[in-house]
Amino acid sequence: MNVLIACDTFKGSLSSYEVGKAAETAIKKVIPEAKTVISPMADGGEGTIEALLQSTNGHEVEVDVHDPLMRPIKVKYAVIHQDDRDVAYIECARSSGLSLLPKQLQNPFNTNTYGLGEQIKDAIKRGYRDIVVSLGGSATNDGGLGMMQALGWHLYDVSGTLMGMRGNPIMQAVRLSDEDVIPELKDCLITAASDVTCPFYGERGAAYVFAKQKGASDVEIGELDLAMRKLANLFEKTYGKDVQNIPGSGAAGGLGGAISAPLNGTIKFGVDQVIELTSLESKIKEADLIITGEGSIDYQSLMGKVPLGVGKIAKKHNKKVIAIAGRIDSELTLHNHFLDGIFSIQTECRTIEEALDPAITKQQVETTVEQLIRLLR
Incomplete structure (x- = not known):
C-alpha cells in the first residue's frame, strides 16, 4: 500500500510535518511494509x-x-x-x-x-x-x-x-x-x-x-x-x-x-500555490490512499483550505482520500463532495487546553489513523 500524508497544521498543537510523522507511525504499525510519503501542506496561513x-x-x-x-x-x-x-x-x-x-x-x-x-x-x-x-x-x-x-x-x-x-x-x-x-x-x-x-x-x-x-x-x-x-x-x-x-x-x-x-x-x-510548489498532484497519482486534515474542518474549509484542495485533486484521479481533524463541523458533511470520510481524532472528553497539548494530539492522531488503516486493510 502506498499512502500519501498531506495534512495542514493542527493549529496550536502540531506542525503539518509532525502530524504526518504521527500518521506514518500508525500506518507502519499496522502495515510495516507500506510505502509512506509525507508532503506537508498549508493554505496561506501560519505554517x-x-x-x-x-x-x-x-x-x-x-x-x-x-x-x-x-x-x-x-x-x-x-x-x-x-x-x-x-x-x-x-x-x-x-x-x-x-x-x-x-x-x-x-x-x-x-x-x-x-x-x-x-x-x-x-x-x-x-x-x-x-x-x-x-x-x-x-x-x-x-x-x-x-x-x-x-x-x-x-x-x-x-x-x-x-x-x-x-x-x-x-x-x-x-x-x-x-x-x-x-x-x-x-x-x-x-x-x-x-x-x-x-x-x-x-x-x-x-x-x-x-x-x-x-x-x-x-x-x-x-x-x-x-x-x-x-x-x-x-x-x-x-x-x-x-x-x-x-x-x-x-x-x-x-x-x-x-x-x-x-x-x-x-x-x-x-x-493551490502550495500544491503546485510541492508537486502534490504527481504524488497523488502514485498513491493508493491519501490522508489529509487540519485542526478544525468546518465551513471555512469549503473556502479554500487544505483538506478540500487535496480532496479535489484526489477525486480527479479517482483516489481514496480521508481526512482527520481535531474538530469537525457536522454541517460540512452536507456539502462535502471530495472526501471519502472525515474523522475526529478525539477519543474522549477533554478540555480545549488538554486537547491542544502536542503530546495528546500526537497520540490521538496515531490512534485514529491506526484504526482507520486496520479497517481499510
Missing part, C-alpha cells in the same frame, strides 16, 4: 513557509522588524527558487500574527501590519522582485495601512497632519500619498496567498468575521467595519480598484485589499 521548506530546496533570511505592537523582533522569510527565478515567501503571521501577543494584549485597535511591510521592503532591497505574502493568522484589522507605511506611503488625518506609526491608523486616515514609496516596488510582482475569500467589509467581511477573535468587542467591530468601508472608497478613488469586489480582499484584516489596490498585486488561493 506555510515551514511546509514549503520541507518540500523544496529553499532557505530562510532573517530580518529585524516590528511586531503588531511595534516592538522590535527578529523574523525570517523564505527564498525558494522556482521557474528559473528566486521567489521570496513572506508569512504575515511571523511579524503581525495573533500568536505573537498574549490574550490581554490582543486588540485590533492597537495593532498594525508595519512589520510585514518591513519584511517586504527587506526582500525588495535584497533584489527579489517576485514576492508571495501568506495572509493567515494576523492580529490586525488595519486594511494593510501599516504595511503601506513601512513601504513609504504617508497617511494623513482629517486635519492634514501626517500620521505616525503606532496603533491602528485606519480610524483616522483620510488621505494617502505614495510620493515616497520605495521606487523598486513598481517592478515587483506581489501575490497574496489567502485561505479565505471574504470581502473587504460587510457582514462577511474582515471585521465582522475575524475581528472578534482578535480582541474586538461587538461595538468595536461595527466601528472597524465602517472604517473599512471608508478605506475601500479611498483605495478606489486613489487607485481605481474596487477592493470589495475582489475575493479575499478582507483576508488578514484587509491586507488582501491593500495588496490588490495600492501594491497592484493579485490574490490567489494559498493551497
Whole structure:
C-alpha cells in the first residue's frame, strides 16, 4: 500500500510535518511494509513557509522588524527558487500574527501590519522582485495601512497632519500619498496567498468575521467595519480598484485589499500555490490512499483550505482520500463532495487546553489513523 500524508497544521498543537510523522507511525504499525510519503501542506496561513521548506530546496533570511505592537523582533522569510527565478515567501503571521501577543494584549485597535511591510521592503532591497505574502493568522484589522507605511506611503488625518506609526491608523486616515514609496516596488510582482475569500467589509467581511477573535468587542467591530468601508472608497478613488469586489480582499484584516489596490498585486488561493510548489498532484497519482486534515474542518474549509484542495485533486484521479481533524463541523458533511470520510481524532472528553497539548494530539492522531488503516486493510 502506498499512502500519501498531506495534512495542514493542527493549529496550536502540531506542525503539518509532525502530524504526518504521527500518521506514518500508525500506518507502519499496522502495515510495516507500506510505502509512506509525507508532503506537508498549508493554505496561506501560519505554517506555510515551514511546509514549503520541507518540500523544496529553499532557505530562510532573517530580518529585524516590528511586531503588531511595534516592538522590535527578529523574523525570517523564505527564498525558494522556482521557474528559473528566486521567489521570496513572506508569512504575515511571523511579524503581525495573533500568536505573537498574549490574550490581554490582543486588540485590533492597537495593532498594525508595519512589520510585514518591513519584511517586504527587506526582500525588495535584497533584489527579489517576485514576492508571495501568506495572509493567515494576523492580529490586525488595519486594511494593510501599516504595511503601506513601512513601504513609504504617508497617511494623513482629517486635519492634514501626517500620521505616525503606532496603533491602528485606519480610524483616522483620510488621505494617502505614495510620493515616497520605495521606487523598486513598481517592478515587483506581489501575490497574496489567502485561505479565505471574504470581502473587504460587510457582514462577511474582515471585521465582522475575524475581528472578534482578535480582541474586538461587538461595538468595536461595527466601528472597524465602517472604517473599512471608508478605506475601500479611498483605495478606489486613489487607485481605481474596487477592493470589495475582489475575493479575499478582507483576508488578514484587509491586507488582501491593500495588496490588490495600492501594491497592484493579485490574490490567489494559498493551497493551490502550495500544491503546485510541492508537486502534490504527481504524488497523488502514485498513491493508493491519501490522508489529509487540519485542526478544525468546518465551513471555512469549503473556502479554500487544505483538506478540500487535496480532496479535489484526489477525486480527479479517482483516489481514496480521508481526512482527520481535531474538530469537525457536522454541517460540512452536507456539502462535502471530495472526501471519502472525515474523522475526529478525539477519543474522549477533554478540555480545549488538554486537547491542544502536542503530546495528546500526537497520540490521538496515531490512534485514529491506526484504526482507520486496520479497517481499510
